[in-house]
Amino acid sequence: MVKEELIKEVTERVRKRTRERVKKEVIAAAVDETFSVIVEKVLAGNKVRIRNFGTFQLKKAGARLARNPKTGDEVQIPPREKFYFTPSRKIRFLEER
Structure with missing residues (x-):
């Protein structure tokens, strides 16, 4: 699975779970920021x-x-x-x- 497939899967699951129309771009930003925070914190020694x-x-x-x-x-x-x-x-x- 590549990142684009992950974003698509998460988007579908969030839409199903919340029954709201969540934009794929919002999910993509959330996934990107999640990865960024993990990398930043680990590289800082946490x-x-x-x-x-x-x-x-x-x-x-x-x-x-x-x-x-x-x-x-x-x-x-x-x-x-x-x-x-x-x-x-x-x-x-x-x-x-």
């Missing part, structure tokens, strides 16, 4: 927990050795932070089914 969905956070990845695929030379990869998503127990339980 965890973003969405109940029954999961947690977005930065995790430290240590330095490691890798190989250049063309030359086979070893290359040192410096430590960095990675953007992680950890699904909630409810989501993990649904995955197991």
